[in-house]
Amino acid sequence: MPVHGRSSFENLYAGQPRWEIGRPQRAFMDVADQITGSILDSGCGTGENAFFFASLGHKVTGIDFLAEPISLAKQKAADRGLTATFLVMDALTLKDWTERFDSVIDSGLFHVFSDEDRRRYVDGVASVLKPNGRFFFLCFSDEEPGTQGPRRVSRKEIEEVFAVGWAVESIEPSRYEVRPDPNDISFSDGGPKAWFVVLRRLGR
Numbered sequence: 001m002p003v004h005g006r007s008s009f010e011n012l013y014a015g016q017p018r019w020e021i022g023r024p025q026r027a028f029m030d031v032a033d034q035i036t037g038s039i040l041d042s043g044c045g046t047g048e049n050a051f052f053f054a055s056l057g058h059k060v061t062g063i064d065f066l067a068e069p070i071s072l073a074k075q076k077a078a079d080r081g082l083t084a085t086f087l088v089m090d091a092l093t094l095k096d097w098t099e100r101f102d103s104v105i106d107s108g109l110f111h112v113f114s115d116e117d118r119r120r121y122v123d124g125v126a127s128v129l130k131p132n133g134r135f136f137f138l139c140f141s142d143e144e145p146g147t148q149g150p151r152r153v154s155r156k157e158i159e160e161v162f163a164v165g166w167a168v169e170s171i172e173p174s175r176y177e178v179r180p181d182p183n184d185i186s187f188s189d190g191g192p193k194a195w196f197v198v199l200r201r202l203g204r
């Protein structure tokens, strides 16, 4: 089962990562009206999804464990005259953080983690969300053929990891949009098959 650590992401950023499409993911744009209040973009990369929500007037914080994409995100924010906060932070340490958000978004991070780290990540997301706050994420689905690229995630796995302390509002088939690259892994036409997941953290 492929699990991507820091060095894999450093290598990917040394080239042109497939997820760097230069605009927000369609799946998040489609539900923009449901994503409310202050937003944490977890695993924000160079910030395109964060910028989209900042441009709609949300207070947005993006975190990524690599300094390079965060520095690029800060530069892009300055170039575009957008206000958003970008921090170098490991999403597996969210539980130690005192910030709280109305919404957390995650485009392409959830599917990176091993089973053990996934549990830790979900607990961290729960701890940074205000009671009844919502978590929206887009991850590779087990409907995507092959094994190259990120780990595939099944609907059952999602239901299991969010079984306690969360209401699963929806798990819908979606696509993770990627840059075309004939020399790289070939994914399904229209982008790798994905799940778009909406959860509500139940109040404490």
Ligand SMILES: C[S@@+](CC[C@H](N)C(=O)[O-])C[C@H]1O[C@@H](n2cnc3c(N)ncnc32)[C@H](O)[C@@H]1O
Binding pocket: 009, 019, 020, 021, 025, 042, 043, 044, 045, 046, 047, 048, 049, 063, 064, 065, 066, 069, 089, 090, 091, 092, 106, 107, 108, 109, 112
């Ligand atoms: C597939 S990319 C998606 C980037 C961005 N969300 C997007 O859709 O364009 C996953 C991102 O998560 C970051 N990442 C991976 N593991 C992380 C961790 N433990 N904590 C924070 N960021 C992480 C990577 O550096 C990378 O920028």
